[in-house]
Amino acid sequence: MALTYGGTPRPATFDPPLVLAPMAGITDMTYRLLLRRLGGVGLVTMEFVSSEGLTRGNARTERLLRYDEEERPLSIQIYGSDAGRMAVAAERVEELAIDVCDINMGCPANKVLKGCAGAGLMRDLDRARGIIAAAKRALPTTPLTVKFRLGIDDTRHNYIELGKICEGEGVAAVAMHARTAKQMYTGRADWSHIARLKEAVSIPVIGNGDVERPEDVLAMLEKTGCDGVMIGRASMKNPWIFKQAALLLAGKPYEPATMDERRAIILEHFHLILQNEADQPRVMMTKLRTFTGWYTHGVPNGTELRRRISSLPSPAAFLSAVEEFFESQRQRAAA
Ligand SMILES: Cc1cc2nc3c(=O)[nH]c(=O)nc-3n(C[C@H](O)[C@H](O)[C@H](O)COP(=O)(O)O)c2cc1C
Structure with a gap:
């Protein structure tokens, strides 16, 4: 079930129609590479970058722009309020060949x-339309x-209304998070609006x-008729969610991740972070703690490891704590 974002000489086609949502502070190059290697994700998205940072050569923004060929197809997300500056940012995206x-x-x-x-x-x-039109012109x-x-x-x-503006201005696809801005992340996303949007635009x-x-991927596709799921x-x-959903889409069952797979993913992410953040030791340690925290949620005694790594000073100490944790898990399981 391939999905194409078309209408330009360089359309983006991906299969399955599953998209990694942009998440500031999370969907960095290491995370995107990891998900690509696990499989099942059709399109990965970078963290959002401001049009100001992108056009003024801001050092922090330049770090965010790093990507690896292995990640393709890859999407970048830009934001800003000024059509002229967004057009310059879009020109830069065109040059980057994302x-x-x-x-x-x-x-x-x-603040945004x-x-x-x-x-x-x-x-x-009206301002939204101006920005979309200006960006579109800058992205031949x-x-x-x-x-x-x-x-x-x-x-x-x-x-x-916004969906129709997008359609009229030649936008290739729209993604909708079915909550209001005021809701932030509270309440539940109301998927019935996704169905309405799908009916209203082509x-x-x-x-x-x-x-x-x-399973929610299948439910969203079925209930809303949408073309892809983000x-x-x-x-x-559960970084395996894309792979698991892709199996369901292909009519096959999936197995939850095993302890060995969890250990492997922590180690792989560890090495990716070491390679890519070596020049920023503090950022590196924060990232190591953060992702290990996620991947050990729901794992027996996971809190034990999370507590331990919260105060570790170096990647080497971190690595031995992770290895000891999984070894003790293995022994407990064998006992
Ligand atoms: C930590 C975090 C950072 C996010 N950053 C962005 C962002 O930069 N751009 C964006 O469009 N949405 C951002 N979002 C929203 C997500 O892309 C997505 O719309 C939202 O989380 C709902 O999807 P979910 O229920 O699958 O998480 C962010 C969400 C989280 C939790």
């Missing part, structure tokens, strides 16, 4: 909203997509929000 350029119109964070970027653009659809070969929410709050659901619609288990938070605790 496969897809996405515009963020869903971020509910106050106040600058009238992210979900703030759902308050001003790269497919452009837009990610948004239902609207600012429950009194203003204007996602259909470009591909990617559904997003509260896909927690592989998964964010669930991939942090």
Whole structure:
């Protein structure tokens, strides 16, 4: 079930139609590579980058732009409130030869909203249209997509209007997180709106929000008729979710990850972080702690390991703590 973001000389086709959601602070190069290697993910997305940072050669932004050929197809997400600057940012994306350029119109964070970027653009659809049109002109070969929410709050659901604007401006696909900006991450995503959006536009619609288990992918596709499914938070605790969902899509059963697979993924992520963040030891240790925390959720005695690694000073100490943990798990299981 391949999905194509078309309408440009360099369309992006991926199969299965499963997309890693952009997550600031999480979907860095190491995480994206890891998911690619586990399999099942169709399109991976980078962390969002500001059009300001992208066009002013900001050092932090340049780090965010790193990617590996192995990640393709790969999407970048840009945000900003000024059409001119967003066009310059889009030109830069075109030069970087990333496969897809996405515009963020869903971020509910106050500092982004106040600058009238992210979900703030759902308050001003004329400005949103101007930004989409300017970015589209600056991307002659790269497919452009837009990610948004239902609207600012429950009194203003204007996602259909925005979806139609996207369609009219030549956007290749839209992704919708079925919550309002005001909801942030509270309550439940209401998938019925994804079905409504799908009925209203003819470009591909990617559904997003509260896909927690592989089975939810099938449920979202069936209930909403959407063309693809985007998964964010669930991939942090279960990075195998894409592979498991891909098996279900192919009509095959899946097995939950074993302890050996968990150990292997922690070690692989460890090595990727060591390779890519060696020049920033503090960032490196924070990342090592964070991801090991996710991958050991729901694992017997996982809290034991999480407590231990919270105060470890070096990657070597971290590595031996992880090895000891899995060895003791093995012995407990054998006893
Ligand atoms: C830590 C974190 C960072 C996020 N960063 C972004 C972002 O940079 N851009 C964006 O469009 N959405 C961002 N999101 C929202 C996700 O892309 C996604 O829409 C949301 O988490 C709902 O999907 P889920 O229920 O599968 O997690 C972020 C979410 C989280 C939890």
